Amino acid sequence: MTPRGKQTVRDLRRSSRSTLLRHLYFNGPLSRQELGAATGLSAGSVSNVTGELITDGLIEECGSVESDGGRPRILLRVTPGQAHLVGIDIGETQVRVTLFDLALTELASADQPLETAHDPERVVGMIATGLTEVLASAGVSADSVLGVGLGVPGIVEQGTSADPGADVVVHGQTFGWDAVPLGRLLREHTALPLYVDNGAKTLGQAEMWFGAGRGSRHAVVALFGSGVGACVIADGVRFRGATSSAGEWGHTKVHVGGRRCRCGSRGCLEAYVGAEALVERWDGTRPGTSEKAGLAALLRAAEAGQPSAVALLDEAAELLGASIADLVNLFNPERIVIGGWAGLLLGPRLLPAVREAATSYALTYPRSRTTIELSHLGPDAVTLGAATLPLTHFLDSGGELPDHIAVTAAVG
Amino acid sequence: MTPRGKQTVRDLRRSSRSTLLRHLYFNGPLSRQELGAATGLSAGSVSNVTGELITDGLIEECGSVESDGGRPRILLRVTPGQAHLVGIDIGETQVRVTLFDLALTELASADQPLETAHDPERVVGMIATGLTEVLASAGVSADSVLGVGLGVPGIVEQGTSADPGADVVVHGQTFGWDAVPLGRLLREHTALPLYVDNGAKTLGQAEMWFGAGRGSRHAVVALFGSGVGACVIADGVRFRGATSSAGEWGHTKVHVGGRRCRCGSRGCLEAYVGAEALVERWDGTRPGTSEKAGLAALLRAAEAGQPSAVALLDEAAELLGASIADLVNLFNPERIVIGGWAGLLLGPRLLPAVREAATSYALTYPRSRTTIELSHLGPDAVTLGAATLPLTHFLDSGGELPDHIAVTAAVG
DNA sequence: GGCGCTTACTTCACGGCGAGATTTAACGTC
DNA sequence: GACGTTAAATCTCGCCGTGAAGTAAGCGCC
Numbered sequence: 001m002t003p004r005g006k007q008t009v010r011d012l013r014r015s016s017r018s019t020l021l022r023h024l025y026f027n028g029p030l031s032r033q034e035l036g037a038a039t040g041l042s043a044g045s046v047s048n049v050t051g052e053l054i055t056d057g058l059i060e061e062c063g064s065v066e067s068d069g070g071r072p073r074i075l076l077r078v079t080p081g082q083a084h085l086v087g088i089d090i091g092e093t094q095v096r097v098t099l100f101d102l103a104l105t106e107l108a109s110a111d112q113p114l115e116t117a118h119d120p121e122r123v124v125g126m127i128a129t130g131l132t133e134v135l136a137s138a139g140v141s142a143d144s145v146l147g148v149g150l151g152v153p154g155i156v157e158q159g160t161s162a163d164p165g166a167d168v169v170v171h172g173q174t175f176g177w178d179a180v181p182l183g184r185l186l187r188e189h190t191a192l193p194l195y196v197d198n199g200a201k202t203l204g205q206a207e208m209w210f211g212a213g214r215g216s217r218h219a220v221v222a223l224f225g226s227g228v229g230a231c232v233i234a235d236g237v238r239f240r241g242a243t244s245s246a247g248e249w250g251h252t253k254v255h256v257g258g259r260r261c262r263c264g265s266r267g268c269l270e271a272y273v274g275a276e277a278l279v280e281r282w283d284g285t286r287p288g289t290s291e292k293a294g295l296a297a298l299l300r301a302a303e304a305g306q307p308s309a310v311a312l313l314d315e316a317a318e319l320l321g322a323s324i325a326d327l328v329n330l331f332n333p334e335r336i337v338i339g340g341w342a343g344l345l346l347g348p349r350l351l352p353a354v355r356e357a358a359t360s361y362a363l364t365y366p367r368s369r370t371t372i373e374l375s376h377l378g379p380d381a382v383t384l385g386a387a388t389l390p391l392t393h394f395l396d397s398g399g400e401l402p403d404h405i406a407v408t409a410a411v412g
Numbered sequence: 413m414t415p416r417g418k419q420t421v422r423d424l425r426r427s428s429r430s431t432l433l434r435h436l437y438f439n440g441p442l443s444r445q446e447l448g449a450a451t452g453l454s455a456g457s458v459s460n461v462t463g464e465l466i467t468d469g470l471i472e473e474c475g476s477v478e479s480d481g482g483r484p485r486i487l488l489r490v491t492p493g494q495a496h497l498v499g500i501d502i503g504e505t506q507v508r509v510t511l512f513d514l515a516l517t518e519l520a521s522a523d524q525p526l527e528t529a530h531d532p533e534r535v536v537g538m539i540a541t542g543l544t545e546v547l548a549s550a551g552v553s554a555d556s557v558l559g560v561g562l563g564v565p566g567i568v569e570q571g572t573s574a575d576p577g578a579d580v581v582v583h584g585q586t587f588g589w590d591a592v593p594l595g596r597l598l599r600e601h602t603a604l605p606l607y608v609d610n611g612a613k614t615l616g617q618a619e620m621w622f623g624a625g626r627g628s629r630h631a632v633v634a635l636f637g638s639g640v641g642a643c644v645i646a647d648g649v650r651f652r653g654a655t656s657s658a659g660e661w662g663h664t665k666v667h668v669g670g671r672r673c674r675c676g677s678r679g680c681l682e683a684y685v686g687a688e689a690l691v692e693r694w695d696g697t698r699p700g701t702s703e704k705a706g707l708a709a710l711l712r713a714a715e716a717g718q719p720s721a722v723a724l725l726d727e728a729a730e731l732l733g734a735s736i737a738d739l740v741n742l743f744n745p746e747r748i749v750i751g752g753w754a755g756l757l758l759g760p761r762l763l764p765a766v767r768e769a770a771t772s773y774a775l776t777y778p779r780s781r782t783t784i785e786l787s788h789l790g791p792d793a794v795t796l797g798a799a800t801l802p803l804t805h806f807l808d809s810g811g812e813l814p815d816h817i818a819v820t821a822a823v824g
Numbered sequence: 825g826g827c828g829c830t831t832a833c834t835t836c837a838c839g840g841c842g843a844g845a846t847t848t849a850a851c852g853t854c
Numbered sequence: 855g856a857c858g859t860t861a862a863a864t865c866t867c868g869c870c871g872t873g874a875a876g877t878a879a880g881c882g883c884c
Contacts, residue, residue, distance in 0.1 A: 007427050009841055009870050015419050016842080033861060042843050047863055070860025071850040155777050171777050218654035232742075234653070239646065241744025242630040245778045248741040253773060256666045256734040265773050267734070322668040322679070329660040330644075330742060332653025361665060361677050365567050365583050366657045421841050421870055428871080445832060454872050459834055482831025483879040 016041060016049050017398030021058065024078055025395060029062055031073030050076060057082050058399045078102055083394075083401070084140050086148040086192070087387030088127060089199060090114075091379075092175070092226070095123060097130030098383040099138050102146075104210075104391070108138040109383075120180045128189040143404060147390025148192050151199035151382045152182065155245045158196075159183060165194025174227070174262060193402050195389035199382050201238060201247070203339065204231020206385030211377040212337040219335040220327050222249065224320075224343035225379070226291055228270040232331055239331075250274065252326060254319050269323045273316045275342040282312055295345060302349070317350040321357020328362040328370050339375030347374040428453060428461050429810030433470065436490055437807060441474055443485030462488060469494050470811045490514055495806075495813070496552050498560040498604075499799030500539060501611060502526075503791075504587070504638070507535060509542030510795040511550050514558075516622075516803070520550040521795075532592045540601035555816060559802025560604050563611035563794045564594065567657045570608075571595060577606025586639070586674060605814050607801035611794050613650060613659070615751065616643020618797030623789040624749040631747045632739050634661065636732075636755035637791070638703055640682045644743055651743075662686065664738060666731050681735045685728045687754040694724055707757060714761070729762040733769020740774040740782050751787030759786040 019039050024030060027038070036046040053059045060079045064072040080103040089096040091114070098109040110130040114123070127150075135142055147165075153175040159167020168183035186194055197205075204221035207213045213221060213233065221231040228250030232239040239246050250270035251263050258267030259277075271277050279294035282301075301309035324336055338347055338354070355372050362370075377384075394400070431451050436442060439450070448458040465471045472491045476484040492515040501508040503526070510521040522542040526535070539562075547554055559577075565587040571579020580595035598606055609617075616633035619625045625633060625645065633643040640662030644651040651658050662682035663675050670679030671689075683689050691706035694713075713721035736748055750759055750766070767784050774782075789796075806812070 007424055008872075009421065009424060009839090012419055012421060012424065012841055012870090031861080043862075044844070044864080045842050047861095048842085051863085067851065067860065069852045069858075071852095071862075073861065155775075157777075173776075230742075234646070234651065239651075239743075241646070241778070242746040243744055243778065243781050245775070246742060246744035248744075248775055248778065251741050251775055252738045253666060253734050254668045256731055256773070263775060265737075267773075319668055322665050325677075326664045326738070327742075329663050330642075330658060330739075331651075332655055332658035332660075334654040361668070361679075363567075363657070363660055363663055363675060364585075365569075366653070366655065366660065369655050420843075421868090424841090424870055443832075455833070456835080456873070457871050459832095460871085463834090479831065479880065481829070481881040483833070483881095485832065 013049070014398040014400075016045060017053065018396055020046065020049055021053065021078065021399050022395045024059060024076060029075040029077040031065065031075055033073055035076070053399060056399060056401075080105065082144070083146045084144050085146055085387040085390050086131065086134070087202075087383035087385070088130070088148065088150045089202075089382035089386060090123060090127075090150065090152045091199065091382070092153065095126045095130060096380075096383055097127065097134050098387070099134040099140060100384075100387045102391075104384065104387060107140065108134040110134050110137075118176050120177060120182065120185060124182070124185040124189065127186065131190060142190075142192065145192050146394050146402060147195055148186075148190070149195045149202065149386035149389035149391075150182075150197070151202035151386040152196060153177075153199055155243075155248075156196050156198050158240075158244050163187075163193075165196060168194070168196040170196070191404060193390060193393075195386075195393065197238075197244075197386070197389060198229070199386075200229035200340075201231045202385030202389065203377075203379070203382050204233070204385065205238065205388045206377055206381035207231075207337050207339055207375055208233055209388055210384070211339070211381070212373045212375050213335060216333075216335045218331070218333045219337060220247075220331055220333045221337045221339055221375070222324065222327070222343070223340035224273070224275075224338060224346075225340040226275045226342070228274050229340075230327070232333075234331070249323070249327065252323060254323055269319065272319050273323075278312065278316060278342075282309065292341070292345075295342060299346060299349065313346070313350065314353065316346075317353035318357045320350065321354040321359075322361040324354065324358045324372065325361035325367070328358065328366050332366045333370055336370060336372045337375050338372065339377065341379050343375060344378065425461070426810040426812075428457060429465065430808055432458065432461055433465065433490070433811050434807045436471060436488060441487040441489040443477065443487055445485055447488070465811060468811060468813075492517065494556070495558045496556050497558055497799040497802050498543065498546070499614075499795035499797070500542070500560065500562045501614075501794035501798060502535060502539075502562065502564045503611065503794070504565065507538045507542060508792075508795055509539065509546050510799070511546040511552060512796075512799045514803075516796065516799060519552065520546040522546050522549075530588050532589060532594065532597060536594070536597040536601065539598065543602060554602075554604065557604055558806050558814060559607055560598075560602070561607045561614065561798035561801035561803075562594075562609070563614035563798040564608060565589075565611055567655075567660075568608050568610050570652075570656050575599075575605075577608060580606070580608040582608070603816060605802060605805075607798075607805065609650075609656075609798070609801060610641070611798075612641035612752075613643045614797030614801065615789070615791070615794045616645070616797065617650065617800045618789055618793035619643075619749050619751055619787055620645055621800055622796065623751070623793070624785045624787050625747060628745075628747045630743070630745045631749060632659075632743055632745045633749045633751055633787070634736065634739070634755070635752035636685070636687075636750060636758075637752040638687045638754070640686050641752075642739070644745075646743070661735070661739065664735060666735055681731065684731050685735075690724065690728060690754075694721065704753070704757075707754060711758060711761065725758070725762065726765065728758075729765035730769045732762065733766040733771075734773040736766065736770045736784065737773035737779070740770065740778050744778045745782055748782060748784045749787050750784065751789065753791050755787060756790065 032046045064074045080101045085100045095112045099107045110133045112126045154172025157169040166183040166187040170180045170182045200223045207221045213219045217236045219233045223229045230247045230249035232247045251268045253267045255267040259271040261268035261271035492513045497512045507524045511519045522545045524538045566584025569581040578595040578599040582592045582594045612635045619633045625631045629648045631645045635641045642659045642661035644659045663680040665679045667679040671683040673680035673683035694710045
């Protein structure tokens with residue numbers, strides 16, 4: 001049970017570097033003094049390790065705080081432009097490539113529309129051109145890119161080799177991708193480290209870092225769009241399960257044996273409250289209207305008091321609340337965040353009823369320890385969340401730079 | 413995000429001790445040689461650390477293996493009688509206290525029947541007498557007991573102080589316990605370290621260590637008794653959630669708005685397939701028959717071909733399968749183990765239909781990576797699982813002995 | 825029965841680590 | 855300009871795991 005890898009004395013230093021780098025990253029500029037107090041490291045070690053990080057060019061001094069009678073504190077921060085990150089969103093309708101600096105400030109972005117055919121080779125080609133485009137437009141060298149994070153539709157089978165990103169295989173039933181060796185295809189175009197995860201999961205990551213999930217260690221980000229998905233965070237880390245496919249909430253049953261779902265099963269949540277299902281149930285798949293327009297029309301009709309629209313949304317709220325109650329019972333999170341474009345659209349109207357339904361369907365104790373909130377982030381955050389994948393690796397490793405990065409270390 | 417505690421160079425040694433102790437515990441007697449190869453530690457470190465563990469009396473040499481031409485290997489093993497563990501099961505009908513040695517061999521056991529009134533003070537009194545009884549009958553001193561693990565009915569709120577076991581509060585709705593400060597009550601009778609968890613979770617632990625879950629790192633142990641519960645193991649560790657109540661599977665919905673459940677909600681799985689519900693639905697709560705006898709009668713009727721019994725069990729299998737499909741989608745385990753007394757009773761008949769239903773209701777990819785199996789362990793294993801709680805702590809800490817234990821170290 | 829061979833284990837020097845004490849640096853105040 | 859105060863750098867110390875060298879304990883072979 002739970003064998004832990006051996007540790008050498010070197011791992012200690014990595015751990016210290018990671019702790020300091022991480023704390024500095026999330027808690028803004030800090031003096032060595034505060035850093036030591038916050039992390040529990042001794043002043044000597046902080047001085048030692050920060051010195052090393054400065055030599056590596058990963059952090060830098062940035063001004064000082066005047067004191068009342070003593071030596072002023074020198075503030076430290078992560079060097080924002082020292083390295084860069086790329087986030088990519090492979091969505092239903094477009095491929096979006098965004099370049100960020102280390103502080104996750106957007107530097108450049110490139111969108112390319114995606115027609116109905118999602119030929120993997122073509123998509124990979126679009127990624128490659130998008131990549132060179134954003135680097136060129138921001139004037140950034142590929143040598144300074146820590147890694148490329150991708151959010152893709154479908155289930156992601158992670159690799160296990162020394163270059164796991166290149167082994168990734170994607171199973172996207174609704175996207176028309178069946179066991180696509182995305183990692184291998186991408187590796188032919190770029191040597192950068194690759195990190196791939198499901199788009200809903202990367203959106204969830206963004207929500208945890210910068211959105212409504214910030215500050216909680218146990219959360220579920222429920223994503224409500226054309227389909228329904230979820231990203232589960234346990235103890236600050238995404239819950240992946242055995243093969244990284246955990247959190248497929250949309251195909252959880254609300255009525256066993258009920259409505260047929262596009263996944264082939266029956267009674268799935270998604271078959272009742274997914275945007276596609278809602279629009280279809282309301283106007284019987286009136287062709288020509290987009291899903292987004294259809295959902296907006298449904299909402300307007302309900303606001304205007306049209307009985308069938310009101311009933312449909314009321315039922316959706318109850319089912320959503322009941323299914324959120326399942327999440328509460330099973331995962332016992334501190335917080336549930338409802339996001340996704342449909343969630344953002346319907347949220348303000350549905351939220352009170354959803355909260356109420358969740359309360360009546362969940363067990364009292366865990367429900368009392370959970371809040372249900374709306375997301376603040378739009379679907380654009382998929383690229384942001386994707387960029388957190390290489391960034392997480394960077395912070396975890398204590399600021400280890402991939403081989404290809406030429407260290408532009410501060411001399412002295 | 414994910415701040416990790418600081419580490420000093422001393423923690424390295426603890427980690428090494430833990431790795432070695434753990435490996436020795438689970439992989440039987442081993443030579444230092446094999447130990448080094450398996451854990452990645454250098455021969456020097458293995459020699460050093462094992463020497464320390466032998467001095468502490470935690471492990472001992474036990475014979476040697478003849479070689480073909482070289483110095484024979486000396487086998488090491490954990491000293492089984494060096495320390496003891498107590499597991500306690502607070503069940504619906506009895507309180508069971510069992511004493512184990514370090515190898516989890518049962519040394520003594522004491523049962524005490526529990527009437528309908530579950531007054532906490534009385535239960536605690538029974539635990540205290542049971543404790544002294546098993547120690548006396550096995551001739552073991554309380555000084556050698558590493559800790560006491562308890563499996564209790566209801567949700568367990570873990571403590572956070574320096575003595576977390578003494579802060580435990582239990583919320584057992586169906587048991588008639590409302591915020592019972594079990595830890596504090598027990599602390600008045602014993603100074604031994606206390607570890608408390610839900611009984612279903614401790615049974616799940618036993619299943620993972622010694623039952624059908626052995627060898628898997630991601631599993632769900634589904635427990636099917638009078639009620640329905642689950643124990644989720646992620647990456648070898650029990651998934652607890654924010655307040656330790658994760659895995660309340662029984663009150664997951666299978667028909668939103670359906671049958672009323674004893675939890676107060678509607679449409680819960682437990683209201684359809686819990687033993688209590690099944691018996692009630694079959695014979696309309698014929699008074700006087702026990703649940704166990706009632707379920708056995710239902711099974712016999714179905715075997716004899718009585719249509720209503722067959723239909724009831726067929727429906728139960730489908731609902732169970734569909735709900736297991738939810739677990740597959742959400743947790744993505746390698747293995748699902750069905751246990752509990754009702755699971756053991758009905759399992760052989762229901763399993764094929766359950767597997768089939770799970771396949772048709774779950775997503776293809778995660779389902780293809782999961783096996784669904786029956787448990788081998790009976791409900792007696794609750795005490796065994798409870799005893800693993802202090803044992804886990806012991807192994808994690810690298811063999812740290814609680815203050816009260818007088819070290820009977822080998823001299824020399 | 826001495827010799828060499830093989831294998832298991834022990835010992836030891838080494839570089840690296842973080843803690844804690846000490847020293848140096850950089851400010852205010854009087 | 856001396857002094858107190860606070861921040862940061864430096865130094866010593868005890869401890870760690872590695873890896874090389876050394877020791878122990880068996881074998882077979884002449």
